[in-house]
Amino acid sequence: MEKRIIYADHAATTAVSDAVLQAMMPYFQTNFGNPSSIYSKGRENERAIIDARARVARCLGADPKEIFFTAGGSESDNWAIKGVADKLAAKGKKHIITSAFEHHAVLHTCEFLEKHGFEVTYLPVSADGLIDPQQVADAIREDTALVSIMYANNEIGTIQPIAEIGAVCKAKGVLFHTDAVQAVGNVEIDVKAQNIDLLSLSGHKFHAPKGVGALYIRRGITLPNLIHGGGQESGKRAGTENVTGIIGLAQAIEDATANIPAKIAKLTPLRDKLIDGILKIADTRLNGSRTQRLAGNVNISFVGIEGESLLLMLDHYGIMASSGSACTSGSLDPSHVLLSIGLSHEVAHGSLRLSFGEEFTEEDADYILAVLPGIAERLRSMSPMWETIQKEGIHFNADKTKLIKEGE
Amino acid sequence: MNYSEKVMDHFINPRNVGEIKNADGIGEVGNAKCGDIMKMYLRIEDETITDCKFKTFGCGAAVATSSMATEMIKGRSIDDALKLTNSAVMEALDGLPPVKVHCSVLAEQAVKAALTDYYQKQGIDPEPIVGKVPEMEEE
Numbered sequence: 001m002e003k004r005i006i007y008a009d010h011a012a013t014t015a016v017s018d019a020v021l022q023a024m025m026p027y028f029q030t031n032f033g034n035p036s037s038i039y040s041k042g043r044e045n046e047r048a049i050i051d052a053r054a055r056v057a058r059c060l061g062a063d064p065k066e067i068f069f070t071a072g073g074s075e076s077d078n079w080a081i082k083g084v085a086d087k088l089a090a091k092g093k094k095h096i097i098t099s100a101f102e103h104h105a106v107l108h109t110c111e112f113l114e115k116h117g118f119e120v121t122y123l124p125v126s127a128d129g130l131i132d133p134q135q136v137a138d139a140i141r142e143d144t145a146l147v148s149i150m151y152a153n154n155e156i157g158t159i160q161p162i163a164e165i166g167a168v169c170k171a172k173g174v175l176f177h178t179d180a181v182q183a184v185g186n187v188e189i190d191v192k193a194q195n196i197d198l199l200s201l202s203g204h205k206f207h208a209p210k211g212v213g214a215l216y217i218r219r220g221i222t223l224p225n226l227i228h229g230g231g232q233e234s235g236k237r238a239g240t241e242n243v244t245g246i247i248g249l250a251q252a253i254e255d256a257t258a259n260i261p262a263k264i265a266k267l268t269p270l271r272d273k274l275i276d277g278i279l280k281i282a283d284t285r286l287n288g289s290r291t292q293r294l295a296g297n298v299n300i301s302f303v304g305i306e307g308e309s310l311l312l313m314l315d316h317y318g319i320m321a322s323s324g325s326a327c328t329s330g331s332l333d334p335s336h337v338l339l340s341i342g343l344s345h346e347v348a349h350g351s352l353r354l355s356f357g358e359e360f361t362e363e364d365a366d367y368i369l370a371v372l373p374g375i376a377e378r379l380r381s382m383s384p385m386w387e388t389i390q391k392e393g394i395h396f397n398a399d400k401t402k403l404i405k406e407g408e
Numbered sequence: 409m410n411y412s413e414k415v416m417d418h419f420i421n422p423r424n425v426g427e428i429k430n431a432d433g434i435g436e437v438g439n440a441k442c443g444d445i446m447k448m449y450l451r452i453e454d455e456t457i458t459d460c461k462f463k464t465f466g467c468g469a470a471v472a473t474s475s476m477a478t479e480m481i482k483g484r485s486i487d488d489a490l491k492l493t494n495s496a497v498m499e500a501l502d503g504l505p506p507v508k509v510h511c512s513v514l515a516e517q518a519v520k521a522a523l524t525d526y527y528q529k530q531g532i533d534p535e536p537i538v539g540k541v542p543e544m545e546e547e
């Protein structure tokens with residue numbers, strides 16, 4: 001079989017597209033002016049940023065004044081959560097609701113706030129990787145300042161009922177933030193229809209360069225300044241604008257949101273083919289809902305195999321994938337996302353995430369399905385854990401979350 | 409993860425993978441909860457390790473350090489094997505990323521656990537010779 005090179009880690013990052021690169025090019029050398037400068041080179045770039053802001057806003061159903069450019073998703077998450085916390089603490093609202101499987105940019109920000117007198121409710125996640133809007137409603141208290149629930153999970157790709165959660169928050173008069181880093185370009189977003197008050201996004205997940213993102217802040221919400229200094233971003237986030245990045249972001253979000261139904265229609269059968277094919281390997285499980293998930297996300301656990309060695313073997317065959325999130329791979333603990341949906345440590349260690357975009361083909365899926373069984377067999381044949389499992393009749397429990405012995 | 413070429417070589421082409429039937433010493437360290445298990449098999453004749461095989465569940469570094477450790481003790485005396493340190497295994501692999509140093513410790517412990525088992529099978533108290541090997545944690 002001929003070796004293929006397959007980049008199946010779109011949830012980690014994506015390449016800058018040709019259209020985005022072309023859009024950005026003039027701003028590196030020709031249109032390099034500081035948007036705050038008075039001469040034409042400056043004024044032209046100020047106009048370019050005004051235009052970019054409007055384009056980003058349009059893709060989200062927002063007003064241009066509601067879009068603030070940032071350096072990416074983590075910055076947007078930090079600003080939204082700490083900003084609302086700071087603002088509403090003065091009114092005695094020091095309670096935040098989030099979920100157990102948020103990105104670390106949200107979780108660690110909430111942990112930081114806990115050290116500063118805030119109380120945080122971490123909603124449990126269902127076995128399917130979903131948050132029930134009723135859970136949110138039940139958790140809201142008099143002193144709740146903010147609900148922050150991610151739009152789509154970065155590891156298991158599950159899509160949360162954002163409009164329903166938005167409706168709950170609106171009815172209860174609580175601000176609603178969503179980390180939509182994995183969702184933009186993959187699901188239709190309309191911040192007004194979905195009652196979203198704050199939304200974080202990151203350009204490099206949809207073919208803009210790294211280092212640029214945005215925070216949507218609904219009109220009427222005034223957050224404290226993130227960076228004090230000049231008057232950029234309405235004085236909220238000072239510092240000379242990342243003009244090239246902002247131009248790239250505007251082009252990328254337009255391209256990514258131009259035809260989402262077509263993208264979903266193309267990728268869903270490939271995703272399902274991969275899921276069905278991989279699950280034919282013995283002692284595997286799909287992580288996250290099969291239907292309420294991103295069209296380009298597959299996450300499967302393999303009993304008796306450790307995730308990193310699986311990734312290294314796949315890389316040897318030209319397949320670039322992830323085990324848990326890239327942010328998790330530096331640590332030795334299994335992914336908090338997989339633990340949140342009830343997996344035991346043993347099962348969580350052996351997970352594989354494949355995340356792909358529009359260029360993914362049937363041939364790519366076939367290649368992965370051709371290579372993977374052999375890799376799994378090889379790693380299991382050298383795994384003492386697999387040996388013990390076979391000898392002692394250890395197998396999955398009914399919901400495939402942990403391993404149990406015969407008769408247990 | 410910045411692995412050296414040697415680590416990658418020992419991961420992709422691990423040396424001495426497998427089991428030894430009726431091995432003279434078998435050692436298993438680590439646990440599935442932590443994500444690393446190493447099992448080491450020794451054939452010992454006249455105080456010499458004539459054969460050595462391993463099975464490992466774990467990351468790239470866990471496989472590579474096990475593989476390298478078997479290479480470093482195969483054909484050597486028990487005394488030499490007892491002197492094998494985790495830093496020697498790391499050095500032989502041109503280093504390991506800091507978060508993976510514990511894999512080399514596991515490899516050293518796997519050798520010591522197998523030698524402990526060997527002495528126990530001989531009816532000899534292993535502790536004065538091998539020292540204390542951490543027990544496998546129960547899950």
